[in-house]
Amino acid sequence: MAIREGEVQEFTLEQLKHLVSERALRGETILLNMGPQHPSTHGVLRLLVELDGETIVSVVPDIGYLHTGIEKHCESKTYTKIIPLTDRIDYLSPMSNNLAYVMAVEKLMGVEVPLRAQYIRVILTELQRIASHLVWLGTHALDIAAMSVFLYCFREREMILDIFEMVSGQRMMVSYFRVGGLWRDVPEGFEDAVRAFLKLMPSRINEYERLLKRNPLWLQRTKGVGVISPEDAIAWGVTGPSLRGSGVNYDVRKAQPYSSYDHFEFDVPLGENGDVYDRFMVRIEEMRQSLRIIDQALRRLPKGPYITPDRKVTPPPKEELAWSMEALIHHFKFWTEGFSPPPGEVYHAVESPRGEFGVYINSDGSPKPRRVHFRAPSFVNLQALPIMAKGCLVADLVAIIGSIDIVLGEVDR
Amino acid sequence: MGAVKEPVAVVAGQKTGEMGVALTTLEEALEWVAAWGRTRAMWPLLFGLACCAIEMMATQASHYDLSRFGMEIMRASPRQADLMIVAGRVSRKMAPVVRRLYDQMTEPKWVIAMGDCASTGGVFNNYAIVQGVDEIIPVDVYVSGCPPRPEGLIEGILLLHEKIRRGGIRSSR
Amino acid sequence: MSIQEVVEAVRTRFGEALQEVIEFRGETTLVVRRESLVDLCRFLRDDPACRFNFLSDLCAVDYWPERPRFAVNYHLYSLPHNLRLRVKVFLEEEDPVVPTVTGIWPTANWHEREVYDLFGIRFEGHPDLRRILLPEDWEGHPLRRDHPLVVEPVQFSFNWREIDSRKPYVRE
Ligand code: SF4
Numbered sequence: 001m002a003i004r005e006g007e008v009q010e011f012t013l014e015q016l017k018h019l020v021s022e023r024a025l026r027g028e029t030i031l032l033n034m035g036p037q038h039p040s041t042h043g044v045l046r047l048l049v050e051l052d053g054e055t056i057v058s059v060v061p062d063i064g065y066l067h068t069g070i071e072k073h074c075e076s077k078t079y080t081k082i083i084p085l086t087d088r089i090d091y092l093s094p095m096s097n098n099l100a101y102v103m104a105v106e107k108l109m110g111v112e113v114p115l116r117a118q119y120i121r122v123i124l125t126e127l128q129r130i131a132s133h134l135v136w137l138g139t140h141a142l143d144i145a146a147m148s149v150f151l152y153c154f155r156e157r158e159m160i161l162d163i164f165e166m167v168s169g170q171r172m173m174v175s176y177f178r179v180g181g182l183w184r185d186v187p188e189g190f191e192d193a194v195r196a197f198l199k200l201m202p203s204r205i206n207e208y209e210r211l212l213k214r215n216p217l218w219l220q221r222t223k224g225v226g227v228i229s230p231e232d233a234i235a236w237g238v239t240g241p242s243l244r245g246s247g248v249n250y251d252v253r254k255a256q257p258y259s260s261y262d263h264f265e266f267d268v269p270l271g272e273n274g275d276v277y278d279r280f281m282v283r284i285e286e287m288r289q290s291l292r293i294i295d296q297a298l299r300r301l302p303k304g305p306y307i308t309p310d311r312k313v314t315p316p317p318k319e320e321l322a323w324s325m326e327a328l329i330h331h332f333k334f335w336t337e338g339f340s341p342p343p344g345e346v347y348h349a350v351e352s353p354r355g356e357f358g359v360y361i362n363s364d365g366s367p368k369p370r371r372v373h374f375r376a377p378s379f380v381n382l383q384a385l386p387i388m389a390k391g392c393l394v395a396d397l398v399a400i401i402g403s404i405d406i407v408l409g410e411v412d413r
Numbered sequence: 414m415g416a417v418k419e420p421v422a423v424v425a426g427q428k429t430g431e432m433g434v435a436l437t438t439l440e441e442a443l444e445w446v447a448a449w450g451r452t453r454a455m456w457p458l459l460f461g462l463a464c465c466a467i468e469m470m471a472t473q474a475s476h477y478d479l480s481r482f483g484m485e486i487m488r489a490s491p492r493q494a495d496l497m498i499v500a501g502r503v504s505r506k507m508a509p510v511v512r513r514l515y516d517q518m519t520e521p522k523w524v525i526a527m528g529d530c531a532s533t534g535g536v537f538n539n540y541a542i543v544q545g546v547d548e549i550i551p552v553d554v555y556v557s558g559c560p561p562r563p564e565g566l567i568e569g570i571l572l573l574h575e576k577i578r579r580g581g582i583r584s585s586r
Numbered sequence: 587m588s589i590q591e592v593v594e595a596v597r598t599r600f601g602e603a604l605q606e607v608i609e610f611r612g613e614t615t616l617v618v619r620r621e622s623l624v625d626l627c628r629f630l631r632d633d634p635a636c637r638f639n640f641l642s643d644l645c646a647v648d649y650w651p652e653r654p655r656f657a658v659n660y661h662l663y664s665l666p667h668n669l670r671l672r673v674k675v676f677l678e679e680e681d682p683v684v685p686t687v688t689g690i691w692p693t694a695n696w697h698e699r700e701v702y703d704l705f706g707i708r709f710e711g712h713p714d715l716r717r718i719l720l721p722e723d724w725e726g727h728p729l730r731r732d733h734p735l736v737v738e739p740v741q742f743s744f745n746w747r748e749i750d751s752r753k754p755y756v757r758e
Contacts, residue, residue, distance in 0.1 A: 018714060036510055039459050039489040043466070044507060064719035065507040066463055069541035069735075071704075072728055076735050084536065091464035107611050135467065138474075154474030161471075172464060172560055234665065237641055237693030248665070250640075255668050344610040347661050347672065349642065360659065362647050370731075375643035375661070383696050409463050412504075412719055506721045539735050540728050541720075 019060045020050050029057055032394075036065045040143040040398040043408030045382075047397075054393050059386045063379075066412040074372035078338030079105050080179065082372065086359075087173040089374055090410040092135055095121075095128035095164075096352035097374075098177040103258060104348035104359040105179045108341040111313055116304045117181035118260045119297045123194065124167070124176065125259075125350075126290040126297075130201070131160040132353035133283050137208060140280070140402035144221045149211055156204055163193050180314050181307025191298060198295055205287050212280070222277040226388040226400035229274060236384040239377050240355025241282045242404050246274030252351040259350075264296045276396075276403040283405075313339055338367035347375075354378050354405055376410040451495075451521065452483075452574040458494035459487035460514065463501030465528035465560040472563040482570060491517040496573075497550075498566075502530035503543045515550045523577070525569050526552045529559045589614050589669055595635050600626055615672040623675055624685050630662060630671070631690055638662040638671060641687070644697035646705045650731040655679040656707055660687070677707065686712040704729035 013025065023029045035046035044065035050057040070089055074082045086101045087094035099121055106113060113121075138153035161171045167186050168176040176183050212218045228238070230246045243250055251268045253261045269285035271278025307314050315334045316327040343365040349358035355377030362371040381404045388400050461469060473479045473487070488494040491514045503511055515524070526546050529535030532555040534544035546552060553576060556569035593607055596616060603622035608615040618626050630638040643661040656677040663670050675684055686709040687694045698709045699718040706727035709715060717724065726733055741749050 015716075036507065037460055037491075037514055039487075044462060044510075064717075064721075065504060065510070066502070067504050067506060067541045067719040068463075068502060068537055069539040069728065070537075072541075072733075072735055073537065073539050075731070088464060088536070091467060110611065135470075139470075151475040154471060155476060157471070158476045171562065172468065234640055235692050237691065250665055256670075345615070345647075345659075345672075346611055346613060347643070347670070356642060358643055358661070360643065360645055360661070370649070371645075371647045373643070373645040375645075379696065380693060383693060506719075538740065540733075 016048065016060065019048075019058070021057055023052070023057070024050050028052075034397075035062075040401065042139060042401065042406055045401070045406070045408060045411075049394065049397065051394055054395075056389050056392050056394060056397065059389045059397070061382055061385060063382070063408075063411050066408045068409070068413060070413050071372055071374065075369060078367050079341070079369065080334075080338060082369075083178070084173065084175045086374075087175055088409065089376065089413055090352060090354065090357070090378070090407050091172065092132040092407050093125075093128045093353050094172060094174050095125045095176070096350055096357055098175065099125055099259065100348060100350040100352070100357045100359045102177045102179050103350065104346055104361050105313075105341070107346045107348055108344065108361055108363055109179070109313055109339070111180050111308055111310055113181055113259075113308060114305045115260065115302050116185075117306050117308075119301050120182060120186055120306070121177060121259050122261065122264070123294050123297045123301075124164075124174075126294045127160050127163060127194070127197075129290050129353045130287050131157050133287050134160075136283065136353075136402075136405045137280075140399075140405070141212065143398045143402045144218065146212065146215075146218065149208060152204070152208065152211075156201065159197050159200070163190070163197065166190060166193060178307060178314070180310060181305070185306040191301070194294065194298055198291060198298070201291055202288070205284065205291075209284055219277070221396070221399055222275065222280060222403075224273070224275050224277075225392055225396045226276045226403060227274050228384055228388050232387055233274065233384065236387065237380040238355070238384050239380065240351070240353070240405075241279055241286060242381050242384070243355065244268065245271035245279035245282045247272055252349050252356055256349070258348075261293075263300070264293045266293050276399050279403045340365055340367050349375070352377060354407065354410070355381060374410075374413060376413060378404075378406040378408075378410040379413075382406050382411055448578040448580070451577050454483045455496045455523075455570075456486055456488045456494050457484060457496040457498050458491055458514065458518065459489045460497065461500050462503060462507065463530065465500035465531070468560040468563060469498060469500045469527065469566065472566050477563040477567065479567070479570075482567070482574075484570070491515075492519060494518055495522050497522065497524045498527050499524065499531040499546045499550075499552075500527045502528075502535065502537060503546050503549070504541050505543060508543050508549050511546065512549045523553045523573055524550055525554045525556060525566075525573060527556045527566060527569070528561055529557060532557065535559055589671065592630075592636050592669065592671065595633065596626065596629070599629060613670065613672060615674050617674045617676065620675050620677070620684060623673075624687060624690070627660070627673065627687050627690050630673070636664065637666045638664045638669075640665050641691035641693050641697075642670075644687075644694055644701065646701045646707055646729075648705065648729065648731045650679075653678070656682055656705065658684055658701065658707065682707040683710055684708075685710045688712060703727070706730065 024031055030051045032049045032051055034049055036044040046062040048060040070085050073085055083098060086097040089097050134153040134157045138150035141149035164174050165171050168174040228246055230248045233243050233246045247270050249268055249270060254268055266289045269282045271282050316330050320327040321331055341363045343363055345362040347358055347360045349356045357377055358375030360373040361369050364370040389397055526532045531546045534542050554569045554573045556565050558565050597604055603619045606617040630636045640663040642663045645659050647657045649655055654676040658675045660673040686698055698712055701707050702715055703717045703719050704727055739749055
């Protein structure tokens with residue numbers, strides 16, 4: 001399809017008649033376009049806002065400006081080669097995406113993962129959760145004009161990225177988990193690096209909290225703003241901290257534990273009012289709980305293999321290629337053709353920093369999937385934006401968008 | 414190694430890129446001043462598309478500190494910006510918007526394509542993604558990587574500074 | 587509550603309309619007829635034995651070239667009972683229409699728009715069935731399996747020139 005220069009998609013009022021109120025048609029309220037290039041929409045979100053004075057009457061999100069066709073792309077790749085694509089869906093938490101995807105394939109293949117790999121997966125996904133919440137906190141605070149928090153948050157995030165770089169060689173797009181385990185064992189010095197981080201972080205979290213929690217400006221901008229009731233939140237499929245901010249206790253890690261999350265003790269923080277402030281407090285508390293999980297996992301980190309010995313889903317070890325013809329053939333077959341799961345379909349969900357991240361795989365028995373679908377939490381959570389924003393002031397809109405913590409890569413996939 | 418020993422002053426001049434200029438004519442003097450002005454305070458457009466935008470934010474934030482190059486102010490309005498960092502993949506739906514933003518920027522203006530997606534389409538050779546942002550707007554510097562490290566972006570910016578310095582006053586880009 | 591009891595409850599209530607029950611890797615799939623989909627979903631949500639009050643996900647699958655060609659999956663979750671269930675409807679290529687479930691779970695709204703956008707499956711009774719991810723004037727439905735993925739050939743050194751000459755660069 002050719003690109004028509006300078007032709008930005010426009011809507012006529014006729015097309016949107018059923019989405020705005022009657023008064024907009026009579027010209028009593030203002031229709032305002034926001035985005036797709038706007039500093040506080042966290043990417044390329046476009047909103048059509050209907051305003052009565054300064055009060056929001058309705059919000060109509062228009063998404064798809066980052067549609068990447070990842071689901072289609074997956075159909076043309078073998079199961080192993082899809083892993084790097086999953087990184088790029090929710091680019092603030094590649095580890096969680098990797099985890100959801102490889103666990104879905106493991107379910108499909110019926111593979112057991114060694115305990116060491118499971119524990120390392122837990123450590124890394126929890127580090128990722130903290131990193132993601134740090135970016136959220138920094139940008140969210142920046143939107144509500146608290147500049148310094150942004151600088152602090154990115155300082156700590158660099159420590160986590162250094163750990164990721166240590167294990168995988170990349171700062172962001174890690175692709176570290178493999179079907180059946182991990183790419184490699186964690187390098188020497190990994191445990192020390194994580195310990196150093198664990199030691200430093202609690203005081204830093206207290207610092208962020210002190211900066212904001214009792215700050216009168218912050219309270220005015222967040223308390224009682226963007227409220228969503230528990231019933232609405234469930235009906236609209238909201239998950240993650242946005243749901244727990246309304247007081248609904250649903251966390252996939254607790255409800256349906258995966259990757260041995262049931263071995264660790266942690267609490268699920270809950271809010272009460274379902275406003276921006278509660279969602280903020282839930283995420284801050286979640287960071288502390290993540291530290292708790294990492295600490296336990298690190299203490300009890302078992303020795304052993306880091307990937308399953310099942311040769312169906314793993315390539316043979318490099319040393320074996322030197323003397324074994326079979327291993328060489330297997331290596332070649334594995335990387336060119338891939339492995340073939342039995343026909344069938346599975347759905348596996350994990351708790352990503354934004355909520356329930358699910359992967360649906362439909363296999364036709366060939367080395368490439370028939371269909372891969374990602375249940376992206378941001379996509380669903382964003383749907384609840386019009387409900388949260390109704391009746392708020394237009395300035396609160398950025399606070400509300402920030403508080404549901406959307407990642408546009410995941411919304412549009 | 415038969416390297417010729419150069420005078421220290423010239424080496425220092427090459428390093429900073431300004432002392433070696435001999436001010437012979439008025440035009441050259443003006444050019445030097447213009448390049449100096451253009452490179453010392455570039456205002457990038459605050460405009461993130463995808464994953465690369467997070468690395469761009471990391472570049473601005475405390476650890477890498479882009480303000481060392483006079484670029485700490487990101488302008489949210491294209492009319493106040495003179496550098497567009499296309500950070501991320503450009504979808505077919507977004508392409509006209511990017512083009513319009515570029516058209517709205519005032520001359521002189523420059524473009525950095527940050528990341529593989531903006532440069533060539535990257536891993537996404539499919540129906541939804543524009544195969545390189547150079548299909549819709551002219552690009553000055555391509556930065557490779559998926560995502561490029563902050564150091565990579567900084568190098569791209571320094572390269573662009575170099576290009577501007579060599580460009581002269583009358584070339585708008 | 588266990589998933590077997592849910593399946594039994596549905597079987598006694600709907601009988602014929604429940605075409606098949608599939609067990610695979612510990613997941614249960616109910617294949618149902620299109621006509622009774624909405625009733626069945628409402629029953630699953632409201633019946634005290636089921637209480638599937640949370641629609642996790644909704645997606646379509648293209649089985650091309652097999653027939654029936656399309657299937658729509660509803661991934662349900664029950665918060666009170668902590669159970670997961672998949673409901674599946676098969677659709678023929680000539681008539682890709684399903685009744686909407688937005689009246690039961692409002693969250694289905696965008697999911698259904700996405701399926702409409704990418705597969706061209708229409709949802710009867712949907713309040714706002716527009717394209718969601720692709721531009722309004724896009725032609726075709728890219729996630730159908732007979733739609734090509736790649737729109738641009740990959741450039742190698744031997745064909746670089748030729749492809750490059752066709753590329754729509756902006757040249758000033
Ligand atoms: S180059 Fe990589 S990191 Fe950058 S936008 Fe593309 S996929 Fe994301």
